[in-house]
Amino acid sequence: MxxxxxxxxxxxxxxxxxxxxxxxxxxxxxxxxxxxxxxxxxxxxxxxxxxxxxxxxxxxxxxxxxxxxxxxxxxxxxxxxxxxxxxxxxxxxxxxxxxxxxxxxxxxxxxxxxxxxxxxxxxxxxxGHPDPRRILLPETWQGHPLSKDYDQEQPQVVTLSEHANPIQPDHHDQESDTMFLNIGPHHPATHGVLHLETVLDGETVVDVDPDVGYLHRCEEQMCQSGTYRHQIMPYPDRWDYVSAGLLNEWAYARVAEDLADIEVPEYAQVIRTMGAELCRIASHMLALATFALDVYGDFTAVFQYGMRDREVVQDILEDLTGQRLMFNYFRLGGVAWDLPEPRGEFLEKTRDFLDGLPAKVDEYHDLLTGNEIFQVRTHDTGVLEPEVAKSYGCTGPVARASGVDYDLRRDDPYGYYENLEWDVVTRQGCDNYARVLCRMEEVEESAKIIEQCVDLLEDWPEDDREIQANVPRTLKPDPDTEVYRAVEGAKGELGIYIRSDGTDKPGRFKIRSPCFHNLSALGEMSEGEYVPDLIASLGSLDIVLGEVDR
Amino acid sequence: MIEGTPLQAGDTVLLPERIGDLTGLDQFGLAGELLATFLAAFLVGNLMLAMTGVAGPWAKRKITAAFTDRIAVNRLGPAGLFIIVADAVRLLSKELIVPENADRPAYDLAPIVVASSALLGFAVIPMGSGIHLADPEVGLVFTFAVAGIASVGLVMAGYSSANKYSLLGGLRAVAQNVAYEIPLIVTGMSVVIFTGTLQMSEIVAVQNEPLVDLGLVAIPQWFAIVNPFAFVLFLVANFAEVGRNPFDTPEAPTEIVAGYQTEYSSVYFVLIYLGEFLHIFLGGAIIATIFLGGPAGPGPEAIGIVWFLVKIWGVFLLTQWLRSAVPRVRIDQLIEIGWKGLLVLSFANLVLTAVIVGLIA
Missing domain, CATH: 3.30.460.80 (NADH:ubiquinone oxidoreductase Nqo5 subunit)
Structure with missing residues (x-):
């Protein structure tokens, strides 16, 4: 490495x-x-x-x-x-x-x-802000929910703006030839509830403005009202909820462990690393499958194959954590429990999956990336130049497919990554095709990591299997300690800022969501291209609205 | 036929005459003839509708499931066949929602135009076993013409729905049909150069002449064997014409929701869907007739209809296969392939066929 x-x-x-x-x-x-x-x-x-x-x-x-x-x-x-x-x-x-x-x-x-x-x-x-509108809450919302004088108890009826015709932009003026089109919030390709306010000239996208916030669930506020020790960990699972759970949990675990100065036992770090990479594979499989869905236009073979292979990972994760979706497996200072008994069987199952993976990856290359129509569709569409990607704060596979060599697992090491042999995948294509290939190669790299973790776990001496550090029942970090820490989530840099206020709950809990940043670059990628490319670009960003809106 | 082999029109006994004969309706003059014709059309129409009924709710699901590692319908009846009944009830009993700003009656007529235009095409197709409704001298042109009416229905559906997705879908449908109907017909014409007639029964008859006689087996001069290049061209153009993958841009779910059919529900939706399947089958029927020797096949002539249906379903299977395995091309790429690729190739094929046929003659 x-x-x-x-x-x-x-x-x-x-x-x-x-x-x-x-x-x-x-x-x-x-x-x-x-x-x-x-x-x-x-x-x-x-x-x-x-x-x-x-x-x-x-x-x-x-x-x-x-x-x-x-x-x-x-x-x-x-x-x-x-x-x-x-x-x-x-x-x-x-x-x-x-x-x-x-x-x-x-x-x-x-x-x-x-x-x-x-x-x-x-x-x-x-x-001097070019567009000072609300972003997550409806535009007629009264007050600012995280400010001190906001009345949390007062329910609000949200109306449309007074005297405003909600379909005003619908009526284009005499001079322009453009057409306003709402893509979403209910649309087959928006991967959740995303609303794209699009202006079209014929079928060419002139302007696209993502309207987010439909899935805003006050995640930051909920974390602020939970105690560090146990009550916050279940929430990260719900940000990026399509099987990236352990990666999200690690973001909280890392920042809280830094804040409270907790040392995690090595054995637990290995388990965390393995679980996190399993999640990454599951998440990338889903990204691949749904991208194929966007380009093929139907629930085709590639989509089903992606789901089939992801299912195997889900089974392994279920064995490990007891859950399929909301794992809640990490604890501050370690993990909830050791590998499931019989260990050998679990490790064997994981090995079997890894052994079968190369053949499956070949199958995807045969069916998907090798297909000429697919290449014609994805080459040179949704182009995201490296400098633009950086300016928008893009991270993860989206940035790496634009040649930005940035991966926190290597560059800001945590867990057990620095002791393992693997490579950071980057591609120079900057387009939709590069992003697909980048994810597929990352799956292979993750498999390498898991394989090494399995080897380590198999030979780990039985009397040294410490899964949890000694952590006080109640954590009360020193008041006014501030820390911002990030991990490499499935979609990119998932960061958390915590300010402690002397109590056992955070004074401020801020989530830096990779999808939020990646999505903001959509306009840059798709303006001047056709509607189908807009859809493909959106798919290639692999956003999860739960994480965008929080 | 190149040299005008004696194959006069009227050799074949058409279905209405046969029915008239069997039921004794032909004794009643014009009225009887009309009734017999009506009965025959009713039979053929229902055969096609029944096929669509099997294809839509059941066969399509089963085929796609096989391609994508799933099981699909298996709860109702043997192999889930009764899902056809359940689906019929479900679709027909759904609420019919008409958008407030829909332009009626265009909105109401569109599904009927789409469905009926395809059904009309079957009138001149010889399906074997004596199932052949009419055999006009311009048979081939007639099928192309009535199949082309569907485009009108699609445009009507597109603009009258008062929905931008429908409008985009309608526009795409027109652009696509114009771009692909020309290569389709031009390639069809290369068959006509070979056979020297537009009459369906004769096109079939010519193709059943042996191309090579190997003693035990005689390879017939099916046009797909004589000119595979034209066959492939026609297949491709046909997929675009019926709007199937990789050319399903007019519907393009994930891009424009469902294109021209976005606002259609209940019975109207069924009609549009029916029309689409009928078009696939009509495309298959045309391919079978002008490239695959129509109802010809081993065995007695009486089982011609079986062979004919096998060929149609073969084409249907191919569309489902493509649907599961091939991505959709973008609308601009689609138009480019049509005008710059297929059109040029189809004219090249026409000229070449003309030259070769001329030389042999």
Whole structure:
């Protein structure tokens, strides 16, 4: 495994950062994961431009907004695509009476959606934002649910905007030849409840605006009202709910273990690694199957084969965790229980699956990627240039298929990954075809990882099978400790920010969803292409609305 | 026939005459003749409808399931056959929802046009065992013409539904049918050059002449054997004409929901669906007639209908196979394949056939 060291740019030290930000820093607000600099609200673009261009922080990983008693705060969590262990947080406090902050959208396109969300849920205004609308909640929603003065008990009847004709955009004016088309929220290809407001010229897509939020379930707020120790872990399963459960659980496990300084036993790490990669295979199989569904246009052979093979993984996961969908298997400091007895049988079953996998992958190549019509359909469609991908904060297979060599399992190692032999898959195609191939190759890499884990588990000495570290019954991290941590989920970088407030529940819990970022790039990928390509591009992004809307 | 072999029209006894004969209706003059014709048409029409009934709710499911590793209907009756009855009841008893802004009566007529145009085509197809309704001299042109009427129905459905997905589907259907009907007919004409007649019965008769006599077995000069190139061209154009994979762009679920049929429910939906299946079968019937020797096959002539149905179902099976295995092409690629590929190839085939037939003559 390559360590990624050779790819790192110049290591930026804290002194460099201090020198770079200079007087603009009002003070320091360090987080567990990164140095934090407090700046004035009208310096945001200035500082972010400098950090991006001078220091190489080209990845705006996440934007967290929150309200304290005396101020609002926006935190820009920045990283480098070349080396995600180099992090910096830019903290922007705004006054409680007039929470206006400069928009970062000119620096990073991904700030567009993030700042809309911060406005929507917390209530900070971003000056200079090109499109300051709500994003997750309906446009007529009253108040900002995560702000302090919001009445959580008061139910709201959501109406359409007053005096607005809901189908107004439907009626195009005399001059234009374009047609407005609602794709979704109920449409065969939207993979859930997604609404694409599309403007068509003939069959060519002129403009597409994803309208998300139909599946918003207040996940962040629910996590904020659960205790660290046990009550939060069941929720991550419900973000990306199509069999990526363990990967999501790991995101929470990692951030909470960092926060509470818990050491996970090695044996548990191996089990976690194996389970997570099984989930990745299941998730990629589903992505492949549904992409075939989008391009073939029907529940065809490829779709069914994908489901058939995913079913085997599901069985293994069910044996391991006792559940098929909502695993709830990870615990802080380890996993819930050891491998199922008889161990040999379980490991044998996993081996059988791995042995059969190459033949199945060949079958997919025969039927799907080798098909000329499929190639004609997917080559050079949905093109996502690497620089655009970075600006939108794309990660996971979507970024890697655009040649962005970024995988947290290697670049910011956790679990047992750094002790195993495997490769990060990247492709240079930038198109729908590259994304399909990327996922298929990642399945093979995951299989390699699982195989090594199975070997390790088989030979693990019986008296050293510690599945859980000693974790206090109640966790109360020091007040005002802030940490942002991410893992490589099935769809990309799945990050969580937690601020502790001295109680056994998080003061602020923010989820950085990879699908949210990947989806925001859809317009860039499909404008100027045909409707079928738009559908294919959407499929190739492999979004799960549960994770987009949270 | 190249040299005009004595095969006069009227050699064949058509089904109405036979029925008139059998029932004694021919004694009643014109009225009897009309009644016999009506009876014959009723029989043939119902045969086709019954086939569609089997194909839609049952055979299609079973075939697709076999391709995709599933089981499909198996609860009602032997091999799940009674699902046909259940589905008929289900589909007919569903609520008929007509969109508020639908343009009636175009909206109501479209399903009827789609279904009936396909049914009309079977009138001139010789199905063997004496099942042949009419045998006009322009038989082949007649089938192409009535099958082409379906496009009108699709456009009507597309624009009258007051739904943008329907409109897009309707537009796609027209663009596709225009692009593929020309190669279809031009390829069909290469058969006519070979046979020298448009009359269906003669086209079949010519093809049953032996091409090579191997003593025990004689290979007939079925046009698919004489000119496989034309056969493949015609098959491809036919898939586009009936809107099946990889050319199912007018419906294209996942892209434009269901295209022109998005707003149709209940009986109207059944009619449109019926029309689609009838078109597949009509396409199969035309292919069987002009390329595969019609009802010809081993055994006595009386079982001709069996061979004919086998051939039609063969084509149907092929459409289902493609549906399960081949992705859909994009609308612009579809048009490109039609105008730049198939059209050129079909004209090349026509000219070549003409030259070769001329040389042999």
């Amino acid at each position: 390559s360590t990624g060291l050779e790819r790192q740019g110049r290591e930026v030290t804290e002194d460099d950062l201090e020198a770079l930000i200079g007087d603009r820093a009002l003070g320091r607000d360090d987080h567990l994961n990164a140095p934090g600099f407090v700046i004035r609200p009208d310096d945001v673009q200035d500082v972010l431009f400098d950090l991006r261009d001078e220091a190489g922080f080209d990845h705006l990983s996440c934007l967290t907004a929150q309200q304290y008693e005396d101020r609002y705060e926006s935190i820009y969590h920045m990283k480098k695509y070349a080396d995600p262990t180099q992090e910096v947080s830019v903290v922007v406090p705004t006054s409680i009476d007039d929470p206006v902050s400069q928009s970062a959208e000119p620096v990073f396109r991904t700030a567009d959606w993030h700042e809309r969300e911060a406005f929507d849920l917390v209530g900070i205004d971003y000056e």
